[in-house]
Amino acid sequence: MSRDPLEILASLNPVARLAESLSSDDAMLATIIASVPPTTVLSRRRRRGVWAALGTTVVVLGVAAFAILRQESPANPTRIVCFTDASVPPSGMHALDVSNDPVEACGVLWSNGVIASGEPPALTACVTNEGTIAVIPGDQQVCAQLGFANWVGAFSDDERRIVEFQTAVTEWFGTQCVPQGDALPQAEQFVADFDLDGWTVTDSGHWGVDRPCAASGVDPVTKTVNVGGRRRSAADNTPTT
Amino acid sequence: MTSVTADDRTSLFGVLFREFVPAVRGFVRTLVAESDVDSVVQATFETAWIRFDSIPLLSQRAWLFGVARNHVRNHVRSGRRRVLLVDAIGVSLSGEEASMFAGELDGVEIAPLLAALNQMTNDERELIQLLAWYEMEPSEIAVVLGISQNTARVRVHRARKKLSALMGDESLGEVAP
Numbered sequence: 001m002s003r004d005p006l007e008i009l010a011s012l013n014p015v016a017r018l019a020e021s022l023s024s025d026d027a028m029l030a031t032i033i034a035s036v037p038p039t040t041v042l043s044r045r046r047r048r049g050v051w052a053a054l055g056t057t058v059v060v061l062g063v064a065a066f067a068i069l070r071q072e073s074p075a076n077p078t079r080i081v082c083f084t085d086a087s088v089p090p091s092g093m094h095a096l097d098v099s100n101d102p103v104e105a106c107g108v109l110w111s112n113g114v115i116a117s118g119e120p121p122a123l124t125a126c127v128t129n130e131g132t133i134a135v136i137p138g139d140q141q142v143c144a145q146l147g148f149a150n151w152v153g154a155f156s157d158d159e160r161r162i163v164e165f166q167t168a169v170t171e172w173f174g175t176q177c178v179p180q181g182d183a184l185p186q187a188e189q190f191v192a193d194f195d196l197d198g199w200t201v202t203d204s205g206h207w208g209v210d211r212p213c214a215a216s217g218v219d220p221v222t223k224t225v226n227v228g229g230r231r232r233s234a235a236d237n238t239p240t241t
Numbered sequence: 242m243t244s245v246t247a248d249d250r251t252s253l254f255g256v257l258f259r260e261f262v263p264a265v266r267g268f269v270r271t272l273v274a275e276s277d278v279d280s281v282v283q284a285t286f287e288t289a290w291i292r293f294d295s296i297p298l299l300s301q302r303a304w305l306f307g308v309a310r311n312h313v314r315n316h317v318r319s320g321r322r323r324v325l326l327v328d329a330i331g332v333s334l335s336g337e338e339a340s341m342f343a344g345e346l347d348g349v350e351i352a353p354l355l356a357a358l359n360q361m362t363n364d365e366r367e368l369i370q371l372l373a374w375y376e377m378e379p380s381e382i383a384v385v386l387g388i389s390q391n392t393a394r395v396r397v398h399r400a401r402k403k404l405s406a407l408m409g410d411e412s413l414g415e416v417a418p
C-alpha cells in the first residue's frame with residue numbers, strides 16, 4: 001500500500017516559511033485605509049437621536065456598577081466591537097457605529113441572527129486594552145476575566161464631541177473629491193470648529209495621479225487626523241446629508 | 242439600529258489585517274511570482290476593507306483566500322502558476338533536504354507526486370493545496386472557491402481520486418465525497 005499523496009504533500013508543507021509578517025505591513029495597512037473611502041456613514045442627526053433616547057438609562061446602569069468593578073472610559077469612543085464569545089481574540093467580531101447603548105446595539109445583532117441564532121446571551125460592555133468598547137457575552141465579571149475594564153456606562157460630552165467630529169470629517173472627505181492642496185487646511189478647520197485641544201493633522205501621503213482625492217482617518221487615541229490620497233469613488237460629489 | 246461605517250471599522254480591520262496578512266501572503270506566494278505577491282496581497286486587503294461587512298465571521302481566512310485567488314486570476318497569467326506550486330514546495334526544503342528534492346524524502350518518492358501535480362489543472366492543484374497545507378474542510382474550500390459545499394465535496398473527491406490515479410494507486414482516492 002502506497003502512502004497517501006496528500007500526506008506526502010502535507011509533509012512538504014511550505015506554509016510556515018511562506019507565511020510571514022513584514023516590516024512593510026504597517027505601511028501597507030495605512031495605505032489601504034487611507035486609499036479607500038468609507039462607504040457608509042451614520043448621519044449626525046440620527047446619532048444625536050440615539051444619544052438623546054438612551055442616555056439616561058445607561059448613566060444609571062453605569063453608576064450602579066461603579067462600586068464593584070474597575071471601570072474605564074474608552075480612549076477611542078468612536079468604535080464598538082461585538083465579540084461573538086468571551087475569549088481574546090474572539091472567534092468572531094462585528095464592528096458597529098457608536099451607540100449610546102453598546103450592549104443593546106450588539107444585542108440587536110444577536111437577536112437578528114447576525115452573530116448567532118436564538119436569544120442573545122447576557123452581554124457586558126468592556127473597555128479593551130486598546131481603549132475600544134467591546135460588548136462581550138458574559139456577566140459583569142467577564143471584562144476582568146479577560147483582562148479588560150468594565151465600561152463606565154455613559155459617554156462624556158468630550159467623547160460625544162469626538163464622535164461628532166469623526167462623523168463630520170468622514171462625511172466631508174468620503175462624499176466628495178477634495179484635492180490634496182485643500183485637504184489639510186480643511187481638516188485643520190474641522191479641528192478648530194470642534195474646539196479640539198491637542199489634535200494634529202498629518203499628511204499620510206499616497207497621493208498620485210490615480211489617487212487625487214483625500215481620504216481621512218480619525219484616531220482619537222493619538223488625537224490625529226490622517227489625510228492621504230485615495231482613488232476617485234462613485235460616492236464622490238454626492239450631496240452630504 | 243446601528244450600521245457599520247468605514248471609519249468605525251478601522252481598528253477592527255487592523256486586527257484582521259495583522260492576524261491574516263501572513264497567511265494570505267503565504268497563500269499568494271504559492272500562486273504567483275514573488276514580484277507580484279505584494280500587489281496581490283494589497284489588492285486582497287483593499288477588497289476586504291471595502292467589503293468588511295461581508296466577511297463571514299467564522300470563515301475569515303477562507304474568504305480572504307478566495308479574494309486573493311480572484312485577484313490572481315484577474316491579474317496574473319495562469320501559465321506562471323503551474324511551476325510555482327512546485328517552487329513553493331521547494332521553499333520548504335533546505336540544505337540536505339533540497340538535494341533530496343528530486344529523489345526521496347523520508348523514504349518517499351517525491352518525483353511521482355510532482356509529476357502527478359503537474360498533470361492536474363490549476364484548480365485541482367489549488368484544491369489539493371488547500372486540503373494538504375491548510376487542512377481546510379470542504380465547507381471552507383467552498384468559501385475559497387466560491388462554490389457550494391456539495392460541489393466542493395464532489396471536487397475534493399475527484400481531485401483526490403485523480404491525484405491518486407496519476408500516481409498509480411487508484412485505491413488512495415477512494416474517499417467518500
